[in-house]
C-alpha cells in the first residue's frame with residue numbers, strides 16, 4: 001500500500017459565516033487518497049463536489065478540520081505558499097476550460113512554468129511536448145476562441161501537466177463535451193494515471209465514466225454516503 | 234516572472250483593447266502636451282524678451298552724479314566741477330579697453346547733398362559715439378562703424394543708410410566716396426560704412442524715392458561744427474560689452490569714479506546696471522511659466538485618475554483571468570507587478586506622444602507668432618529674434634511624471650487584483 005497523498009480530516013465548509021444566509025455545505029468530510037489513485041467523486045448537482053475539490057486544490061480554505069497534503073498540514077499556510085504548492089504539485093482541469101482568452105494555446109500551457117520561473121526556451125520546448133502529447137501540436141498558435149471544446153480541454157490538460165504535478169484535479173472535465181470527445185479526454189486521464197503515475201481526482205456526473213476509475217466517492221448534501229472500490233476492495 | 238515578461242504581457246493586454254488603451258492615454262497625452270507647450274511658451278518668451286531687451290539698449294550701465302548726503306536739509310548746488318567730463322569717460326574707456334562704449338548722440342541739422350545724377354538728396358546728420366549702433370539695434374551691412382578713434386580725432390567719416398546708397402546711385406561701392414553736405418553747415422565726409430534700415434528701404438522700394446535718412450558722423454565732429462562741444466554731463470549711458478559679466482563692469486566703473494570723486498565732499502557717481510532690471514523681468518516670466526505649467530499639470534492628475542479608473546475596470550473585467558493565474562500559481566507580487574507595469578506603460582506611451590504633440594505645438598505656435606509679428610509689427614520684427622525654445626527640463630520632468638502617475642494611480646487597482654481570492658475570482662461571472 002502506497003503513501004497517502006491527500007488526507008481530508010473532518011473538513012467543514014461554511015459559506016457566508018456570520019451572515020443571515022450562513023450555510024454549512026460540507027459536513028465533517030474525511031477522505032484519504034493514496035498516491036497513484038484514480039478517484040471519481042460523484043453526486044447530484046449542489047452536493048458540494050466542487051466545494052470539496054476547491055479545498056483539495058488549495059483554492060479555498062476549510063472552515064474547520066485539517067487538510068494534509070503530502071504529509072504537510074496546509075491549515076496555516078500563507079497565500080503565496082499556497083500559490084507555490086498549486087503551481088508545482090496540482091494540475092487543474094475545469095469544466096469551463098478556464099484558458100486565458102486571446103493568448104495562444106502554447107502561451108497558456110507555458111503559464112504555470114512562467115510563474116515557476118522556468119526560462120523561456122525551456123518552457124516553450126516543454127509546452128510543445130505537452131501539446132504533442134494531447135494531440136494538439138498542430139494548433140499551438142491558436143487562441144482559445146479558435147478551438148473546439150474538446151481541443152480546449154486537451155490544451156488545459158497539457159497546461160495542468162506543465163510543472164509535472166503529482167495530482168490532477170478535474171472538475172467535470174467532460175461536462176461541456178459530447179460523448180466522443182469526452183471519451184478522448186477520459187483516455188488521456190487513464191494514460192496519465194497508468195503511464196505517468198499521476199494521482200487523479202475526477203468529479204463527474206456520469207456513472208459510466210466513474211465506473212472506469214479505481215474508486216468512487218459519492219457525496220450527497222455535503223456528506224460522503226459511499227466510498228467503494230479502489231484499495232478497499 | 235521577469236521584468237521583460239511583464240512588459241510583454243502589458244503590451245499584449247493593451248492590444249486586446251486598443252481603443253480603450255488609447256482613450257486612457259488621451260488624458261495623459263493632453264496633460265503632458267499642455268505642460269510641454271506652456272513651459273516652452275514660457276522659455277520662448279523669456280529668451281525673446283531678454284534678447285530684445287539687451288538689443289534695445291535696456292542693458293546699459295548708467296552713470297549719474299548724485300548727492301553724497303541726500304538726506305541733508307540744506308541742498309547743495311551742483312557746479313560745473315562736479316559733472317562728469319569727457320576726459321573722465323575717455324579715461325575709463327582707456328583703462329578698460331573694449332569693456333564699455335559710449336552711446337551718446339547729438340543731432341546736427343538737415344543737409345543736402347548731390348548724387349551722381351546731380352539730384353539733391355536730403356539727409357539728417359547725427360553725431361554718434363560708437364556704442365550708439367548697438368544701443369539702437371542698427372546693424373552694419375557694409376564697411377565699419379564710427380570708432381572711438383574717429384570721435385577722438387574728430388574725423389570726417391560717416392555711416393549712411395542702405396536707402397542713401399541707392400539714392401546715391403553709383404554703380405561702384407559707396408564706401409570710400411567723399412560727399413559734401415550743404416545747409417546751415419557746409420562740410421565733407423567720407424563714407425566708411427552702410428547700416429541696414431529695412432523700414433525705409435521698404436518705403437523706398439514702394440516708390441517713396443525722396444525719403445530722407447540719417448547719416449551718422451563722429452560725435453565730436455557735430456560738436457565742433459556746432460561750436461558748443463558738449464564735454465560735461467550729469468548723466469551718461471554706457472553700452473557694456475555683452476561678453477563680460479555686467480557685475481564686474483559695474484564694480485570697475487564704480488571704483489574708477491570713486492577714485493576720481495574721492496575729494497569731492499558733496500557729490501559722487503552712482504553706477505547702475507539696467508540689465509539687472511531686465512533679469513528680474515525674466516525671473517517674473519519664469520515664475521509665470523512655472524505657475525501656468527502647474528495649472529496644466531492639474532490636467533495630468535485628471536489623466537491619472539482616468540488611468541486609475543480604467544485600470545479598476547480592467548481588473549474587474551479580468552477577474553476570472555486573475556483567478557486562473559492565481560490557480561496556476563501566480564503570487565500576489567506577480568499579479569501586482571503585471572497591473573502596475575501595464576499602467577506605467579500606458580502612461581509612458583501617453584507621455585511620449587504628449588511630448589511629441591507638445592513639441593509640435595510649440596514650433597507651430599512659434600511659426601504663427603513669427604508670422605503675426607512680421608505682418609502686424611513689421612517695424613520691430615527685425616529687431617526681435619523669436620526662436621521656439623522647448624524646455625528640456627519640462628520634457629525630463631514629464632517622462633518622470635508619466636512613470637510616477639502610472640505607479641501611483643496603477644498601484645491601487647493592482648493591489649485590488651492581487652488580493653483577490655482565487656476561488657472568488659474563478660467563480661466571478
Ligand SMILES: Nc1ncnc2c1ncn2[C@@H]1O[C@H](COP(=O)(O)OP(=O)(O)O)[C@@H](O)[C@H]1O
Pocket residue numbers: 015016025043044045046047048049050051052
Ligand atoms: N462561494 C459560495 N458562497 C455561497 N454558497 C456557495 C458558494 N460556493 C458554493 N456554494 C453553494 O454550495 C453548494 C454546493 O456547491 P458546489 O460545491 O458547487 O456543488 P456541486 O456538487 O454541484 O459542484 C451549492 O448550494 C452552492 O450554492
Ligand SMILES: [Mg+2]
Pocket residue numbers: 049050051171
Ligand atoms: Mg460543481
